Amino acid sequence: MEPKELLETIKARVGTPVEEVTFAKYLDMVADDPRLARLSHAIIGDTIDDAGLSVGPDGEERFDLFEGELFGQEHVIQQVADYFRAAGRRLDVRKRILLLVGPPGSGKSTLVNTLKKGVETYTRTDDGRVYAIKGSQMHEDPLRLIPEDLRGDLDVYVEGDLNPEVSWIVDNVYKGDITKVPIRRLYFSISHGVGFGTFVATDPRSEDLTRLVGDVDLSLLDPTDPTSAKRAYKFNGELNAAHRGMADLLEVFKMDERFLAVLLSLSQEQIIKTNGPGTMYADEAVIAQSNLAEYEELVANPRAAAMLDRLVVVKVPFVLSVRDEIRIYEKMLAGADLGRNDVSPLALHTAATFAVLTRLTHPGGGMQGLIRKLHLYDGRFGTHGGAEDVERLREKSPEEGMTGLSPRYVINRLSSVAGSTKGCLDGMAVLQALWEGLPQRAGFTEAERERWGSLLSATEAEYDEMVQLELRKAAVLGYRDSAEKMARAVKDEVGLWEKQGEQANMPTLRRIERLIDVPQYGRDRFRRALVASFELKGQRGRPLHTRHPLLQESIQRALLPSWGDVGRMLEDQSEGLVEGLVSAGWKKGCARHVVEYAHKFTESKRDRDRKGEQPTWYS
Template identity: 25%
Template sequence: MTGNKQTLEELSQEYRDTIPGDLRQTHSFDWYLDTLYEDPKVARNAHQRVADMFDYYGTEYDEADGVVEYELAAGDPIEDGENTFYGRVVHRAIHEFVNKVKSGARGLGPQKRIKLLLGPVGSGKSDFDRQVRRYFEDYTARDDGRMYTFRWTNLCDIIPDQDPADDVVRSPMNQDPIVLLPQDQREQVIADINERLDAPYTIRNEQALDPASEFYMDRLLAHYDDDLEAVLENHIEIIRLIADENKRQGIETFEPKDKKNQDETELTGDVNYSKIAVYGESDPRAFDYSGAFCNANRGIFSGEELLKLQREFLYDFLHATQEQTIKPKNNPRIDIDQVIVGRTNMPEYRDKKGDEKMEAFNDRTKRIDFPYVLQYSEEARIYEKMLRNADLPDIIVEPHTLEMAGLFGVLTRIEEPDATKVDMVQKAKAYNGEIDESEDVDVKKLRDEAAEKADIGEGMDGVSPRFIGDEIAEAIMDSMHRDRQFLSPLTTFNHLEENIENHGSIDADDFERYYRYLEMVREEYKERAIEDVRHALAYDIDEIQRQGEKYMDHVMAYIDDDTVEDEITGREQEPDEQFLRSVEEKLQLPEDRKDDFRQEVANWVSRRAREGETFDPQDNDRLRRALERKLWEDKKHNINFSALVSSGDMDDDERNQWIDALIEQGYSEEGAKEVLEFAGAEVAKSEMEE
């Protein structure tokens, strides 16, 4: 057993190193004023701080899509990539979410709206919401994200009826210390610090003190003959505020419960009955600021399954958003400052959208569609992450397994295109960034067409990654029980097919369609398996190089309207059109597109020559595949495909050579045998049909 033994002293020191240096320190109000002038961002509001948080961890602009990818989601630097998000549509959703937060930071309106993440089950909206909260905790613990609040001290010295247990009282709403200044004086300070501020927004704060703090301020000012300086010097301590979801400090999550047992006090707070006997029911000191909106002040309020709440319960969100206040029972309004995020699934959204009585709530909502991933290679990365984060058995995941599972998921989510122009698999490939070689595919038109057909948006329905991930997990365990040390696409397909009708989230009306999609995926896998076997059986680097050079000689002669020397006779001859087409047809290039392809590869060769690089068909993916397929066609008639299915009919050395070639492509030995037999049977079948 290897590894260092950690002592308690070492663990304790590591813990101390993670704590901000001023976490336990207290400061004077005068110190806080100096800090504001040195770093005005300390006084940011919640939207401004969250907006800066996204930029702090890194960004990358995707010019093609016009989307900013935020490292917080795309890379997860805190957890070393453990919780990353994949897919063009998902990063667009995150981009739109951050845009709304940044608009709110500038005071453009979204600061007074609920940011509602709308998507199907398992689309990742909850994970993203959790990620935002996790990073907000981390950001506020760093110098760039620091914020402060205050506490009242020595209250019993001045206020006769103050409970000794309340001699020191923390700001109940964790308000920014600047609210301790009267509005006129506060505006002077804010104007000064805005002149020093380097940011795309300005600092604003028009909040009133919470009722309890207002009570203390009034009593203390009366005692000191309105000497504000005396109050702040003798009774205010400035303390660091770090968001902490577990402590319900600067972050709060709220979820629906039993309708009969849930009331508005869970949001706005309630009377502290233990204090009524001390202060009386109407005294602001007897109020318990434990509501979700109170706890989330200065940070993030997260509403889980928000639209499952009763309509009457949602009315509290109207003031919280538009007026940025809450109104507890029998208490004055309380100002709040927070980014309000809600999450909901499709059924609840459709139900509330058609409710006329929800018009005011809907008007205060900014919807951000959070769809399923629509790129199957990115979907495969979700499953890779799932396996990477698990205690995976000693098993090899064979090539194409996760991608084909992802392809099935994507097919269930995309709208069916015009079949006369492109089929479902071609559309999925186009979304995946693959260029169709047989016809022009306009991805933008496909997306526009889908947007017109979809109820809310493409990717908002279909099979969830959670369902497919569960079946992959089952397939792994099934393989282990059968002493198979590999997971293949064929095993995964079987588990998907067996359990489509057993999954509660899949509607019975979709069964037939999903089975059809699964057959499409099987067919796509068959082509890929044959391609891998073709590569193993007929791959010859020297022959591909020779054929590639011959192809380019004839292409250049064709473009220059020149002749080419015959390899055997040495005589000059016209370019061999039959040979050229025999290569190009392997890419299913029609006659009317041959000139484009020939010019494309000619330009590629010329560009490499200018850069001093020699011609190598291996470096051009399309040309390489065309030459490999031609070589396969030339050799396949000499291969006994039926023998591939039965190892007893084949020379062991020859079979082992092919298995080794497949292992080089990422297969396990047993997986190579399976795909060799599978592809051999399929090719033998097609040979017989021909």
């Protein structure tokens, strides 16, 4: 892009052209487009909906506004969207504080910041236009100029009184003539605090309430003029800045009771109680954030009943899907310089596997039961497990994901090992780094050491399985092309089955069903799942043979050699396996490294099997 073109693009994106109209003109605009009268919750709800919906690989609806920002949090986002849709229709839920509860690093701030950026962008579009009274520090809604007894003549909803500052301007600057009050288009801005306020609670003993509600400029007070307080008030509190938009309150329950009382008045009555000219109406969505421990302290406090009654609680757990956890790491590492390291394609998968295992509630059935749960949550459904099993497991463990390792810890350890080593950063190096960092975590107990040591051993076994699969693929020249050809045949045949039933000619489909032991009573469900996976919009662009886990597994069984055959290749054709990995996208150093590792773990496993030993990380 040429510099001139780049500047024009930037100007179009961030420029704020001045658009000023008379109040009479503004009333005509409202008559033509009633959306101009929207309150804050409706603006935010429309921001979410206007960005659009799409269908993910798992068939779930996904809100495009959060695409690429949050992963695996569709259920959380759906609850937030439902809240703003209901609040935007002025249901009583808008008089509640939206509270996001979750462990540090679970995505609470990312969700709120993405929402802010979306609203900021939306107000720069024609559909998201917002207007305010010129000169108002709180960007007052022009429709509040209309006396309350005359508002019923409008075809739109109007609520709230003018704040003291605007009342003084109307009376003294425009002599009470509202037709002379100029109206300007308002562009929300995060950096300039227009439509957004952010408050981080610190030490309640030294906290100043004016940070929330503004303050009086004593130099402007005139003891002989009783109206001077209206002009002397500085609307520089975070709740003032959030008027017409959103207040973001972090560590909310670290606030003392004075602050919480202000929030109660704001949520329940839509008023801000000040130290200056009384109270003022405020139209803003209040989003608070808290960790689980502080929220549970509040629940246990009998004096907090009024506050609890004013909360809509949305829990934001860590993600429980390995593939979503990997996407979080990829986002966090985007643009990072890992020095002289190549990263194995299996490294992030290994880290994500261990992190997710630390968050899961054990379903019983030993480690095998936990691994089965891990696979189900990752969408790796077997013939006797599916989406309904995932829902059942989640219902049994509503607090799942509220504890465990955070993505930040994993990235910190990856950064540590990347800075101290060179060559290939593989799965085993990642596991070692994760394990060595655990004693540094606050509150790490001996019981956790033993439990998480067993989880690391299980993760190592999963890593070994992945290594074997990658080498089996590397042993077949042109595996991907053959797999795609077979998948296309399955797609054609399952289409015939939809039209002709069991009379259709389906040799390839029947073969893959035999390979993965699909029972006769499960064939219809399996075939319908295949059809859905082929048709999902969110799957477009992905290789056909990877669109359904069981299809992928069956094709691998059909085309790939056994591990025994590959094990023999490790002895005398290892360079051929290295080249096969390189052709599949591996860096040569990592390819050679994993082949050497496979040779070693094969020998080691033989020795352990012979001695009847199990690997351990906590001996």
